[in-house]
Amino acid sequence: KAGVTQTPRYLIKTRGQQVTLSCSPISGHRSVSWYQQTPGQGLQFLFEYFSETQRNKGNFPGRFSGRQFSNSRSEMNVSTLELGDSALYLCASSWGTSGSTDTQYFGPGTRLTVL
Amino acid sequence: AQKVTQAQTEISVVEKEDVTLDCVYETRDTTYYLFWYKQPPSGELVFLIRRNSFDEQNEISGRYSWNFQKSTSSFNFTITASQVVDSAVYFCALSEEKAAGNKLTFGGGTRVLVKP
Numbered sequence: 671k672a673g674v675t676q677t678p679r680y681l682i683k684t685r686g687q688q689v690t691l692s693c694s695p696i697s698g699h700r701s702v703s704w705y706q707q708t709p710g711q712g713l714q715f716l717f718e719y720f721s722e723t724q725r726n727k728g729n730f731p732g733r734f735s736g737r738q739f740s741n742s743r744s745e746m747n748v749s750t751l752e753l754g755d756s757a758l759y760l761c762a763s764s765w766g767t768s769g770s771t772d773t774q775y776f777g778p779g780t781r782l783t784v785l
Numbered sequence: 786a787q788k789v790t791q792a793q794t795e796i797s798v799v800e801k802e803d804v805t806l807d808c809v810y811e812t813r814d815t816t817y818y819l820f821w822y823k824q825p826p827s828g829e830l831v832f833l834i835r836r837n838s839f840d841e842q843n844e845i846s847g848r849y850s851w852n853f854q855k856s857t858s859s860f861n862f863t864i865t866a867s868q869v870v871d872s873a874v875y876f877c878a879l880s881e882e883k884a885a886g887n888k889l890t891f892g893g894g895t896r897v898l899v900k901p
């Protein structure tokens with residue numbers, strides 16, 4: 671079974687631009703979660719989607735948004751990029767039907783650099 | 786609020802030595818789940834083990850073993866007879882049953898360097 675895939679793997683943007691990252695979950699998984707990893711803040715939860723609905727959201731500004739499609743693929747968008755948004759963005763998928771008790775499986779991440 | 790602490794930032798060992806990673810957690814939920822993930826240099830987080838709060842039985846899976854103690858809120862992880870391929874950053878994580886949806890709270894990670 672194919673794992674979680676994320677595109678693109680690397681991205682370079684400039685301040686003020688916006689960016690869209692994509693995540694395709696493991697086949698059959700309906701929950702997709704997003705995490706930001708930085709050297710200073712570590713791994714932080716952004717949000718989670720299940721059946722096209724956002725079920726939980728972390729403490730990030732409104733510039734960070736996401737959505738999920740009917741095939742469970744998910745995208746996250748960051749508008750008005752700031753230097754501090756440079757990070758590894760990880761997507762994880764799980765079955766989702768058990769709510770918070772599922773094991774999450776992670777993709778390889780998208781490394782975003784903001785210049 | 787939930788919190789996970791990994792006090793060890795980096796551990797360096799020689800191949801075949803055992804490595805124990807410490808994890809201490811805080812939660813007000815009575816039902817919760819604890820995880821260990823491995824992050825090799827490639828960046829992908831690899832799931833290793835998971836325990837729920839009702840099962841304190843410690844187990845061994847291959848070269849991995851874990852020690853879960855609710856009384857001290859600790860969930861330690863041991864790699865026996867370490868190998869160079871075990872070099873990675875290891876994260877302990879917590880999810881609470883009462884949380885809406887899937888949300889993992891991670892510790893800061895412990896970098897393990899296994900030297901040949």
